[in-house]
Amino acid sequence: MTENSSKGTLFHSRKFTDWPTVKEALISKEVGGVFILAPMAMQLVADGVPIKVVYLGHRDGTAIIVGKESNIYDFGDLAGKTVAIPSRYANQNILMHRMMREWGMAEDSIDLREVPPPEHPTALLAGAIDAYIVGEPFAAKAEVDGFGRVLYQASDLWEDFISCVLVVRQDLIDEQPELIRELVAGIAKSGQWLDGDIAHRMDAAEVAGKRYYFQPPELLKYVLSKPPDRVRYTRLTPLKHEFDEIMELAFEIGVLSRRVAFEEYADDSFAAGLEGTSWDLDFLPRPAGWDQGRAR
Amino acid sequence: MKLKVALGVFVWSLLISVMHIQLNIGWGAVSDRIAVMRGQQRAELLVGFLPVT
Numbered sequence: 001m002t003e004n005s006s007k008g009t010l011f012h013s014r015k016f017t018d019w020p021t022v023k024e025a026l027i028s029k030e031v032g033g034v035f036i037l038a039p040m041a042m043q044l045v046a047d048g049v050p051i052k053v054v055y056l057g058h059r060d061g062t063a064i065i066v067g068k069e070s071n072i073y074d075f076g077d078l079a080g081k082t083v084a085i086p087s088r089y090a091n092q093n094i095l096m097h098r099m100m101r102e103w104g105m106a107e108d109s110i111d112l113r114e115v116p117p118p119e120h121p122t123a124l125l126a127g128a129i130d131a132y133i134v135g136e137p138f139a140a141k142a143e144v145d146g147f148g149r150v151l152y153q154a155s156d157l158w159e160d161f162i163s164c165v166l167v168v169r170q171d172l173i174d175e176q177p178e179l180i181r182e183l184v185a186g187i188a189k190s191g192q193w194l195d196g197d198i199a200h201r202m203d204a205a206e207v208a209g210k211r212y213y214f215q216p217p218e219l220l221k222y223v224l225s226k227p228p229d230r231v232r233y234t235r236l237t238p239l240k241h242e243f244d245e246i247m248e249l250a251f252e253i254g255v256l257s258r259r260v261a262f263e264e265y266a267d268d269s270f271a272a273g274l275e276g277t278s279w280d281l282d283f284l285p286r287p288a289g290w291d292q293g294r295a296r
Numbered sequence: 297m298k299l300k301v302a303l304g305v306f307v308w309s310l311l312i313s314v315m316h317i318q319l320n321i322g323w324g325a326v327s328d329r330i331a332v333m334r335g336q337q338r339a340e341l342l343v344g345f346l347p348v349t
Contacts, residue, residue: 010340022344034344117346164346172341179341212345 057164061231
């Protein structure tokens with residue numbers, strides 16, 4: 001996300017390290033919007049928090065990671081094991097339950113434990129868990145550091161997997177819709193820029209790693225290129241049938257306290273028309289062969 | 297009589313508006329919105345994120 005839009009609006013971002021704090025910041029109106037877990041957004045609305053999902057953060061970009069030398073080779077091998085999830089309100093949790101059903105496993109056959117995302121790799125290394133499922137770059141972290149192995153990418157298990165969504169406060173939608181429209185259009189443009197060229201992804205890794213994530217750019221470059229579709233930043237309109245499936249599963253396993261209708265927690269009007277739009281976004285002309293030796 | 301009613305409605309509306317700003321919006325936010333509308337200040341939005349994809 002850029003700090004300065006072409007219209008002159010200042011978009012600031014604030015890094016959080018755990019989901020409960022993100023939730024509190026939203027409720028207290030400390031932030032105008034947040035990238036939050038999809039089922040968490042549904043539960044917040046069920047609890048009466050006036051917010052709406054207006055766009056997705058990304059698609060895919062989640063993996064189940066096991067120890068490099070472990071004897072876990074398919075989902076069935078996770079029976080009786082301890083697996084870390086980012087939050088019970090994470091779609092990663094829903095995915096685990098969806099897979100347990102698919103494999104005919106009992107709901108409690110895997111010990112799912114909530115662990116903050118940054119702690120997943122160290123918990124695996126310390127032997128506190130047998131596997132973890134989390135969004136990038138924490139999935140790739142164990143792989144890059146040599147002690148983890150990808151069991152499945154989310155895209156192997158759930159097509160067009162949704163993890164984080166952009167929610168904004170209802171009062172901003174009502175009072176400043178042009179601001180939200182500008183924000184969503186900016187994210188759509190950024191996504192198209194990212195997915196349009198691997199060189200853009202390398203640039204983004206440099207900037208995001210140093211200025212926003214405070215993580216090694218090399219790790220982010222790995223995430224954004226191995227393979228290039230490991231995380232996707234286009235086709236981010238919230239689609240009713242996809243959210244209905246998540247909501248129904250979340251309700252059935254007790255994550256949601258009640259069923260929530262798509263219209264209650266989502267407003268896809270800001271994304272309308274963005275999918276087919278194409279922008280001239282390459283602002284960084286480079287000489288031929290400039291990227292030799294990069295992104296290895 | 298008409299003048300008294302009109303004045304009463306005006307004062308009541310003013311009072312309700314002041315209370316609404318005081319309790320629900322905040323004077324700082326109102327002043328920022330006015331400054332943005334008058335082109336003296338740029339619109340701002342803070343968006344939170346976790347460093348996950």
